[in-house]
Structures are given as structure tokens and as C-alpha cells.
Amino acid sequence: QVELVESGGGSVHTGGSLRLSCAASGVTARRYCMGWFRQAPGKEREVVATIYVGGGSTYYADSVKGRFTISQDNAKNRLSLQMNNLKPDDTAMYYCAADGGFCTGRSWYPRNYWGQGTQVTVSS
Numbered sequence: 698q699v700e701l702v703e704s705g706g707g708s709v710h711t712g713g714s715l716r717l718s719c720a721a722s723g724v725t726a727r728r729y730c731m732g733w734f735r736q737a738p739g740k741e742r743e744v745v746a747t748i749y750v751g752g753g754s755t756y757y758a759d760s761v762k763g764r765f766t767i768s769q770d771n772a773k774n775r776l777s778l779q780m781n782n783l784k785p786d787d788t789a790m791y792y793c794a795a796d797g798g799f800c801t802g803r804s805w806y807p808r809n810y811w812g813q814g815t816q817v818t819v820s821s
Contacts, residue, residue: 699723699810701793706815713783713819719776719793719812727751730800730807733767733778735789735817745791746778747800756802760786783819790814 705717717733732747746767747756755767766779776793792814796807 699795701795701810701812703791703793703812703815706791706817708818708820709783711784711819711821714779714781715783715817717778717780717791717793717815717817719778721774721776721793721795724774724795726797729795729797730805731769731776731793731795732756732800732805732807733776734792734794735787736792737789740789742792744803744805747802747805748776749800754800756800756805758803780817783817785819785821787817788819789817791817 700722702720728751730747731750733745734742735745736742745758745761746765748767748769750769764782768777793812794807795810
């Protein structure tokens with residue numbers, strides 16, 4: 698049973714930084730897609746960044762390019778999201794997710810594995 702547990706959320710001011718982490722357990726596949734989604738109140742859940750574990754290719758939503766960096770540590774089964782120059786529009790619940798198969802950019806929506814989420818709040 699795959700389990701994803703996020704940590705690292707919090708509250709910062711505009712321009713601040715946060716680093717989110719996702720600890721994955723129960724993963725046996727060598728190649729799969731992992732990523733981060735976010736959902737703000739009243740808005741749909743959207744993919745923020747993905748990484749193809751085993752290959753390394755990444756995807757970023759246009760709204761976070763140049764500010765966010767997704768990375769993986771296979772030895773520790775950990776996924777991270779470094780968020781710099783945060784803006785109030787980045788305020789949302791952030792979710793770690795994983796699924797077999799390839800990452801498909803903005804259309805990726807895993808059906809199987811989700812974390813519980815961690816809140817990020819950016820104030821002006």
C-alpha cells in the first residue's frame with residue numbers, strides 16, 4: 698500500500714520561500730510519475746509540477762516556472778518542492794500525488810495515490 702505524507706507548509710510573506718516534502722512508502726515501481734497539485738478555495742485542483750521518477754523529466758505550470766523546483770531523492774523515497782518568490786496567488790492546499798505510467802503535463806491526474814495535503818499561505 699503506497700502512502701504519501703506531506704510536510705513543510707506554512708505561512709510566509711510575499712517573496713518568501715518554503716520547501717515542501719513528501720515522504721513516500723510502499724512504492725515498489727522503479728518508474729512512475731510523482732508531482733504536486735494545489736487547490737485554492739473555490740478553485741479547481743491544478744497540477745503544479747511533476748517529475749518522472751526513473752527518468753527525471755519535469756513539468757511546471759506556467760504560473761510557477763522559474764520560482765518552483767521539483768526534485769526527488771530516490772534513496773529516501775522523498776519528493777520535494779522548493780518554492781521561492783512566493784506570491785499571494787500561491788496560497789492553497791498543496792498535495793503530493795503519484796501514479797504509474799508517464800507524466801502527462803497539465804493533464805496528469807493520478808487516480809491512485811494522494812497525500813492529505815499541506816497548507817501554504819502567502820500574505821502580502
